[in-house]
Amino acid sequence: MPKHNFVVLLAFLGAASLCFGQRSKLSPDLEGRNPEALVNVIVQYNRSPEQRHVDAVLRKGGRHLGMLTAVRGAVYSVPAKALAELANDPEVKYISPDRQVKAASSQLTPDYKLQAVNADDAQQNGFNGAGIGVAIIDSGITKRQDLRTSSSYGASRVVHSENILNPGGSTDDAYGHGTHVAGIVGGNGSQSWGVYAGVAPAASLINLVALDGTGSSTDSTVIAAIQRAIQLQSQYNIQVINLSLGRPIFESYTVDPLCQAVEAAWNAGIVVVVAAGNAGRNNTANTEGYSTITAPGNDPYVITVGAMKTENTATRSDDLIASYSSKGPTLLDHVVKPDLVAPGNLIVSVLGDGTLPQEYPQNITDNNYFVLSGTSMAAPMVSGAAALLLQQNPNLTPDQVKALLMKTAWKNFPVSSTAIDPATGISYTDYYDIFTIGAGYLDVWAALNSNSLANGSAASPIASYNAVTGGVTLSNIAGQSVIWGTNVIWGTSVIWGTSVVSGNSVIWGTNVIWGTAAPSTLSVIWGTNVIWGTSAMSSETSIASINGEQ
Numbered sequence: 166m167p168k169h170n171f172v173v174l175l176a177f178l179g180a181a182s183l184c185f186g187q188r189s190k191l192s193p194d195l196e197g198r199n200p201e202a203l204v205n206v207i208v209q210y211n212r213s214p215e216q217r218h219v220d221a222v223l224r225k226g227g228r229h230l231g232m233l234t235a236v237r238g239a240v241y242s243v244p245a246k247a248l249a250e251l252a253n254d255p256e257v258k259y260i261s262p263d264r265q266v267k268a269a270s271s272q273l274t275p276d277y278k279l280q281a282v283n284a285d286d287a288q289q290n291g292f293n294g295a296g297i298g299v300a301i302i303d304s305g306i307t308k309r310q311d312l313r314t315s316s317s318y319g320a321s322r323v324v325h326s327e328n329i330l331n332p333g334g335s336t337d338d339a340y341g342h343g344t345h346v347a348g349i350v351g352g353n354g355s356q357s358w359g360v361y362a363g364v365a366p367a368a369s370l371i372n373l374v375a376l377d378g379t380g381s382s383t384d385s386t387v388i389a390a391i392q393r394a395i396q397l398q399s400q401y402n403i404q405v406i407n408l409s410l411g412r413p414i415f416e417s418y419t420v421d422p423l424c425q426a427v428e429a430a431w432n433a434g435i436v437v438v439v440a441a442g443n444a445g446r447n448n449t450a451n452t453e454g455y456s457t458i459t460a461p462g463n464d465p466y467v468i469t470v471g472a473m474k475t476e477n478t479a480t481r482s483d484d485l486i487a488s489y490s491s492k493g494p495t496l497l498d499h500v501v502k503p504d505l506v507a508p509g510n511l512i513v514s515v516l517g518d519g520t521l522p523q524e525y526p527q528n529i530t531d532n533n534y535f536v537l538s539g540t541s542m543a544a545p546m547v548s549g550a551a552a553l554l555l556q557q558n559p560n561l562t563p564d565q566v567k568a569l570l571m572k573t574a575w576k577n578f579p580v581s582s583t584a585i586d587p588a589t590g591i592s593y594t595d596y597y598d599i600f601t602i603g604a605g606y607l608d609v610w611a612a613l614n615s616n617s618l619a620n621g622s623a624a625s626p627i628a629s630y631n632a633v634t635g636g637v638t639l640s641n642i643a644g645q646s647v648i649w650g651t652n653v654i655w656g657t658s659v660i661w662g663t664s665v666v667s668g669n670s671v672i673w674g675t676n677v678i679w680g681t682a683a684p685s686t687l688s689v690i691w692g693t694n695v696i697w698g699t700s701a702m703s704s705e706t707s708i709a710s711i712n713g714e715q
Contacts, residue, residue: 189259190252190257190258190259190260191248191249191252191260192259192260192261192262192415192416193415193416194261194262194264194415195245195248195260195261195262198245198248199245200244200245200246201244201245201246202244202245203242203243203244203245204242204243204244204245204248204262205230205240205241205242205243205262205263205383205385206240206241206242206243206248206260206261206262206263207233207236207238207239207240207260207261207262207263207384207385207388207422208222208238208239208240208241208251208257208259208260209236209237209238209257209258209259209260209261209420209422209425210237210238210239210256210257210258211237211256211257211258212237212256213234213237214232214237214238214239218239218256219239221251221254222239222241222243222247222251225243225244225247225250225251226243226244226247227241227242227243227244227247228241228242228243229241230242230385231385231389233385233388233389233392233422233426234392235388235391235392235395235425235426235429235430236388236422236425236426236429237258238422240263240385248260258420259416259420259422261384261415261416261420261421261422262384262415263383263384263385264383264384264412264415264423265381265382265383265412266375266376266381266382266383266384266386266387266410266411266412266423267376267380267381267382267410267411267412268303268304268340268342268376268380268381268409268410268541276361276475276477276508276511276512276513277475277477277478277479277508278349278475278507278508278512278546279362279364280475280479280480280481281473281475281479281481281484281508281606282364282481282507282508282546282550282606282607282608282609283608283609283610283611284364284546284549284550284553284609284610286609286610287553287609287610287613288362288366290613292553292556292557292613293365293366293367293368293553293556294351294364294365294366294367294368294549294552294553294556295367295368295556296369296402296556296559297365297368297369297402297404297405297552297555297556298324298368298369298370298371298401298402298403298404298405299350299351299365299368299369299370299371299403299404299405299406299407299548299549299552300371300373300390300394300397300403300405300406300407300435301343301346301347301350301370301371301372301373301407301545302329302373302375302387302390302391302394302406302407302408302410303342303343303346303347303373303374303375303376303407303409303410304338304339304340304341304342304343304374304375304376304377304378304380304517304519305326305328305335305336305337305338305339305340305343305344305372305374305376305517305519306323306326306336306337306338306343306344306347306370306372306517307337307338307344307515307516307517307518308321308323308337309344309348309356309515309516309517309533310355310356310533311348311352311353311354311355311356311357311361311362311363311515311533312347312348312351312352312353312370312515313353313355314353314367315353315355322351322367322368322369322370323347323370323371323372324369324370324371324401325371325372325397325400325401326371326372326374327372327373327374327393328374329373329374329375329386329389329390329393330374330375330376330377330382330386331374334374336372336374337517337518338517338518338519339374339376339377339378339518339519339520340376340377340378340379340380340517340519340520340521341516341517341518341519341520341521341522341523341535342376342380342409342517342519342521342537342541343372343374343376343517344514344515344516344517344518345512345514345515345516345517345535345537345542346407346409346514346541346542346544346545347363347370347372347515347545348361348363348514348515348534349363349364349512349514349542349545349546349549350363350364350365350368350370350407350545350548350549350552351363351364351365351366351367351368351369351370351549351552352366352514352515353366353367354366356531356533356534357531357533357534361513361514361515361534363514363545363549364545364546364548364549364550364552364553364609365549365550365552365553365556368549368552369401369402371394371397371401371403373390373393373394374390375387375389375390375410376410378519378520379520380410380521382410384412384422384423387408387410387423387426388422388423388426391406391426391427391429391430392426392429394406394430394435395429395430395433395435398433398434398435403435404434404435404436404551404552404555404559405435405436405437405438405548405551405552405555406427406430406435406436406437406438406548407438407544407545407548408427408437408438408439408440408461408544409440409539409540409541409542409544409545410440410541411439411440411441411442411459411460411461411462412459412460413459413460414458414459414460414463414495414496414497415460416497417497417498418460418461418463418464418465418495418498418500419498421460421461421463421464423460423461424460424461424463424464426461427439427461427464427466427467428464428466431466431467431563434562434563435563436468436548436551436555436563436566436567437461437466437467437468437563438467438468438470438544438545438547438548438551439461439462439464439467439468439469439470439544440459440462440469440470440539440540440541440543440544441458441459441462441469441470441471441472441490441491441492441502441503441540441543442457442458442459442462442490442491442540443472443489443490443491443539443540444457444459444489444491445457445471445487445488445489445490445491445492445593445595445601446488446489446586446593454488454491454492454593454595455492455493455494455600456492456493456494456495456496457491457492458491458492458493458494458495458496458500458502458503459491462491462495462502462503463495463496463498463500463502464500465498465500465624465625465626465627466563466622466623466624466625468504468505468547468551468566468567468570469502469503469504469603469625470503470504470505470506470507470509470540470543470544470546470547470607471486471487471490471491471492471503471505471506471507471509471540471543471601471602471603472486472487472489472490472506472507472508472509472510472538472539472540472542472543473485473486473487473490473506473507473508473509473510473543473606474486474487474508474510474511474714475508475510475511477511481575481606482577484508484606485579485582485584485595486506486582486595486597486601486602487509487510487538487584487714488584488586488593488595488714489539489714490503490506490509490540490543490601491503491540492600492601493599493600493603493628494600494627494628498627499627499628499629499630500625500626500627500628501599501600501603501625501626501627501628501639502600502603502625503601503602503603504567504570504571504603504604504625505547505570505571505574505602505603505604505605505606505607506543506602506603506605506606506607507543507544507546507547507550507606507607508542508543508546509538509539509540509541509542509543509544509546510538510542510714511536511538511714512536512537512538512542513530513534513535513536514534514535514537514542515533515534515535516529516530516532516533516534516535517535521535521537522535538714546607547570547607550570550607550609550612551566551570553609553613554566554569554570554612554613557613561618563623564619564621564622564623565618565619565623567623568618568619568623569612569615569617569618569619570604570607570612571603571604571605571623572604572615572617572619573608573611573612573615574603574604574605574606574607574608574611575605575606575607575608575611576604576605576606578597578602578605578606579597580596580597581594581595581596581597582594582595582597583595584714586714587714600628626639627639
C-alpha cells in the first residue's frame with residue numbers, strides 16, 4: 166500500500182475510533198430504534214447492581230425483568246428514548262439488547278465419533294467421566310434409558326433439572342436438541358449395545374433449560390442459566406458447561422454480556438465449551454466463510470469447537486472439515502478461533518422429544534436415536550473429553566484442560582478439501598489453516614496420556630494483520646512457549662500447508678491461509694467496514710441450519 170494511502174487509512178481509523186468511542190456504552194445495534202418503542206436490554210454495571218440502580222431505570226419508564234449477577238448486570242424493558250440518558254450514568258459499563266440466541270445444530274448410519282478421537286481407547290482403560298458434573302444449557306433433556314447409570318433400571322444420571330426459560334415449567338426436551346447433546350456427552354449406549362455411547366458415559370448431567378421449542382432464546386436467559394450452573398457448582402461438582410448455541414457478534418467480547426457470563430463461569434473454575442457456529446459457507450461479506458464465529462465462541466477463554474466429518478470410517482486419517490463449520494478470526498477482536506475441531510457431522514445420539522424429531526422423522530434410528538449435524542454436535546464431544554481429563558485429575562484448571570486438549574490435538578490434515586452440498590450441488594473449498602481447524606482434531610487418549618501441564622492463562626491469541634507487508638502475526642500469546650509456543654500447539658507446518666512457523670513473528674503467508682481469494686478476504690476481515698460498520702453483522706440473524714454432508 167502506498168505510504169500516503171496508509172496515512173489516510175490511519176487517519177480514517179482514528180476518526181472512526183473516536184466516533185465509536187463516544188457511543189461506546191451503547192451497543193451499535195441499539196441505534197435507530199423507535200424512541201417510543203420498548204426494548205429489552207442488558208445493562209452491565211461497574212459493580213453488582215443495587216436497588217438504587219433498578220430505581221433509576223424505573224424512573225425512566227423502564228421495567229425490571231431480572232438480575233444477572235454473573236455479569237454484574239440486570240435485564241430491563243426500557244423506552245428506547247431513555248437509553249442515551251441511561252448510558253450517561255457513570256456506574257453503567259455497557260448496554261446491549263437482550264438478543265436472540267439459537268441452537269447451533271443442523272439437520273440431516275453408524276457413526277464413528279468415538280473412534281475418530283480415540284475416546285474408545287479411553288473408555289476401555291476405565292475413563293468414563295464418573296463423578297464429574299456437566300451442565301447442559303440447551304432445550305431440555307428427556308430422561309432416556311441411555312442417560313441412566315447402567316441399564317433401564319438404573320438411576321438417572323440427569324441429577325438436576327430446572328427450567329430457566331420458564332421457571333417451574335417442564336424440563337423435558339421441547340426441541341429435540343438438548344437430549345441429543347446430552348447423549349453425545351454422556352449417553353451409555355445401552356439401547357444400542359454400546360454402539361452409540363457418548364464420550365463420558367458415567368458423567369452426571371445437569372439439565373438447565375434455556376432454549377424453547379424452536380431452539381431459540383435470549384442473552385438474559387442463557388446468562389441466567391450460566392449463573393445457575395455457577396450456583397450449583399459445588400452441589401453437583403459441575404466442572405463443565407456445554408453451550409451448543411450462539412448468535413452473531415455485535416461488540417467486543419470485553420463488553421458483550423454473553424461473553425462476560427462465560428468468563429464468570431471460567432473464573433469460577435468451570436470449563437466452558439462452545440459451538441463455533443455453522444456459517445462457514447456464508448460469503449455474504451466476501452470473506453469465504455472466514456470471521457463467522459458466533460458469540461460466545463468469540464471469547465478467548467472458552468474452548469470453541471468446529472465440526473469434522475468422520476467419513477463413515479473408524480480411521481481419522483480420511484476425516485475432513487465440514488464446510489459449514491464457522492471460521493475465525495472473530496469479528497472486531499480478531500481472536501484466533503476455533504480452538505480445535507471434533508466430529509459433528511451425521512452424529513447419532515439419544516432421541517429426545519420436541520419439534521426436531523417431528524420435523525425430521527427420517528432422522529430417527531430404531532426409535533431410540535436421532536441423527537443431527539453441526540457444531541452443536543462437535544462441542545459436546547469436547548465437553549465429554551474435558552470430563553474424562555477431570556476424572557483423571559480433578560485438580561486441573563480450565564486453562565490446563567484447554568491447553569492439554571489443544572497441545573495433543575491431531576494435526577495431520579490435507580492442505581485443502583472440497584465438499585458438495587447434496588441439496589444444491591454447490592461445491593465449497595476449505596483450507597486447513599489455523600482459522601478453520603484451530604490447533605487440530607480432538608484426541609482424547611493423547612490428552613489423557615500427556616504429562617504436560619501449563620501454568621497461567623490459556624486465552625486464545627489475537628491475529629494482527631499488517632496492511633503494509635500483507636503479513637499476519639499472533640499477539641497476546643498467553644504463556645508464550647509454555648502454553649502457546651506455536652511449534653507445540655499448532656505444529657510447524659501441517660496446519661497451514663508448506664508454510665513454516667518462525668517463532669512468534671509472521672506465522673503464515675496470505676496465500677496459504679486464504680487460498681486464491683486472499684486479497685479480497687483480508688481486506689474485508691480487517692477492513693473498516695467490518696470493524697466499524699454494521700453491514701457484515703446484519704447478514705445473519707441466527708445460526709444457519711445446514712444439512713449434514715455426505
